Amino acid sequence: MTTPTPCDLVMKGGVTSGIVYPHLVTRLARRHRFVRIGGASAGAIAAAFTAAAEFDRHERAGGHVPAGDGPTGFELLHTMPDTLAHGLPGLFAPRHDLRHHLAAVLALVDRRGVGGKVGPALRHAVAGTSGRLGPGLVLCLAAGVGLGLAVWAWGGAAPWAALVAGTLLAVLLAGIVALASLWWFVRVGVERMVDNGYGLVRGLTDPAEGTEPGGALTEWLTDTLDAVAGLPAGRVLTFGDLWGPEAVEQHRRLRLGSAERVVDPVELEAFSPRVDLQVMTTCLSLRRPYTFPFTTRIFHWCPTCWAGWFPPRVVAALEEASKPAHPQRQRIDGEPTPIPDHCPHHPGTRLRQLPHPSDVPVVVGVRLSLSFPGVVSAVPMWVLDRYRAEGNWAYREVWFSDGGLTSNFPLEFFDAPLPGHPTFGVTLEAPHPDFPDTVAFRPVTNNSGILGRVRPITGAGQFVEAILGVLVDWRDALTVPAAGNRDRVVEVRIPEDAGGLHLTMPPEVVADVARRGEEGAALLESFDWDNHRWIRYRTATAGLGDLLHDVRENWPHYTDLVARDVPPSYPVADGRADDDRAATASLLEAAGRLRDLDNPAHSGSVPTPRRAFRATPST
Template structure:
């Protein structure tokens, strides 16, 4: 490797003498949420696995399901290569077959296996059927008729009684056609009102009791097709991809995050806590910076309705002992017996995180955890009982967490699989930036402006989309992001809530994913390729962005210190004077000298002061160099728009 200060004239380099362009052999992957749009991902993952070892994998909602499956398949590959399992789990081969499986007929013949994954609570079946009719790809008039037919089929007795009551006067008198028509119209309204009232009553009574979701993800006890329910199926599927039964014979051990971490696989997902008003990254952090995991508990009785029995058994057996401030000495014995601390982050089952990320509001039940409101505890200084915290779909907080695995300078590419909207079937479906100036322009999100309910719904829908998507939408168009994101655009009848997609459409969506996966391989993982948008191009962009944005931030630092120098707010006082909160003060105040023999600092204050001085030397050297030679500006010819460095929470 040439020395960092070795002078090279880029204009004088002979292209024939340049070393071959580097290519990546490992990658990270982040996938966006989108309910059934996730059918795009299996073949994309299969293509990536042919060229890369998957190291860090993340996603939200349906992207979390795909991330869990990808991580499990990579674990199965690593276990087999290491001789830890006798038979190859063939996880990536099975992933490639998944779209065909999900597109095949369900056991009851009422649709595909994809639609069968979503089993509503029996009491909420009519609401579920209405929702499916509303999101079907029929014309508006046909959708309205389908909704009415569904309601009549489910509530025929109430509708019949309403019709009889409304037409009762016609049995005794029909003095004129006008009166008859009026009574028939009134009867129709009475029937419609009855159907709406019955549905609303069901919705408002049963939905909260089912975790605010039509489907729990688990089958009913008398369901003959137990393995077709979403959580039950997914739990067994990811265990199979990972070779879990071979690795832990006879133990029924669910796949955990520590299983993945033992083979260098970092899986992360996003969930949203409505009660605490913020998103969380799963598994919960539990290190010297963030102690999230230790605050949460779960009820065994509630989890028994949301997860397979062996998963709940594992969590109870591996629950952390209660901390001192969690001792429930004055709680009811049944409450003590039912409430458990979450296991350590590594012992969390992957299916728990995937299900917490995939809790699409109203479709799938939210997941309840419990924690103590320490604000109450501080105010009362008494025992405070743990309260329920509702966790819903990760997409509410961050539907495309492309930032998950970013470091100042990447050692491998982090690919992003994004989902967007195609205005028509003829639009380009798989979109990659063709050069470094590509993908800078935002796709417009148009809605009807001509008045009526459509305009209002469109406006509110657009406002909601901006509220939850603005962060990743702005990131996706930045340099250093846009060259590593593949956008798959789907029409209104593809993916999303279209649970009843036919097999042909499911297979077509999966092919879009395969196309995206092959493009990533061609750009970043194919030796000898000379494509402009490659790994070396990405490395250079990231280096330029880091130096330019860091230089900008250090200029602000220098300016701030100059403004406060010599005033009562001078920051230098914190290295020598015992001021400010005692718990935050540097140790070794006034001891600034380094050891003459080693050049190392023996005090925190000395090292802190030296660090600040080194940081200040950068913008001052840059300013002096630019004044002498303007062409040395680090933001000259840097990719635009330049991002900014900011302090942000660890989410």
């Protein structure tokens, strides 16, 4: 058996479409060792399971797990679609008083036509309002009968006229009662959803259902991650487990500040985890994406709040590894005054700083990334808000939702101008209209896959859908077709009756989706690493030449500033100013040499679309 070669893997988000990933990953695992794995939403779930299975493989190879001691992590991962084929609806168990609302929402997002959506949704709404609608309709009928009798007995009307009058009144009142009941159903549902963390499903078993804990989404994620990682019962898989002890020590030496990351690049290069898992989440309150594990220490959590989001052993592990919020002060009327650091929802509970990233359970990152808006609840945290005027500083609640809102396919997670090993990507699409039997596709020639799929717009509904799609997917639409990207991304095509929030897929549909993932992995086996490296070399040198050209063109505006003995801010280390100027001069010489050579990287056939070299904020 050949030794697996290293690769990275990034997986696109979704919900139930994540069933495509287990067979894809296990097939790739025959040839590759996963070094860095990332994703968003359902892609984050798949990434976490892949990381856990790779951790298990490393532990077995190192002799930390007895040979033949149960199925391997990848073997467990391979059987996951079979498990989900019969248990998927149970994972998304809602709060007891929101069960009819979830059923109505799932009916409305079904892929069937309008009639197939509205009818079932109304039936669930009726079931959810039966306590009000039933008595109301009885009263409507009684009012109609009463009016008919009155018209006939005292008005002297003919029996048929009395019947018509009573029927019209009953129908009118019934319509009013039905609309009022529907309004009540929606209003109460929204109120309960807000109280439930802006979602119908938190991910824990609701005690009101009378069932034993363990079968809901976050409970299942926790237990299954630990099982795939081969951990003993009661242990919670952490990011530090994935990294390995040496990498944990390296990371603890990095300076993670109370603001954004302040890290010496040399120290950052020394951080070399065995398995590096990164997932995308979205902070709605700060209107921005974050990569998890965080590279900042600004976020805090409330143990009592999180007991409603995570299983007890996860909360216990977080409490053991974390410290209470560091006491902070602000000036009020000139006097230093402590800033309250207790949870406003639970005054007896003090907020705690998130543990060091190595001590954070992996399931926390997964749950932060998977919060399908309106269905799966967002997750609350707290941050000290110093944006306000001093005197109004306070810990304020911030909500984290689905990572797919800001980057559903974060292919750039592990990107480098000149990669040392492949980073594969897996994206999900609907079947191609002209090739319905092609379940997976990857561009295999340099000129294919440049133009994305054209999605016709023929009505108002499709127009609105297109607007929402652009808001979420514009970054991916630019990233995937770029030279050096498209040849390493496989597109797995999910049928119309699968994926999305389709929780009741028949077992044969689940099996078909899983098979499509394996077909996608097969296409990556023919990946041309030599051609890919050449493309990356050509795009890197062309982009670097553009960057150096821009630096050289604008350098005259900076010469006097750099020559100053005392800079305006952010000085280089003591005694390194001359070295810094000398290094800059070398860059300018290289830029001049490129100009004299007429930038040969731009000659001949340059790969397109070009990969832009530009400064972008870190997430």
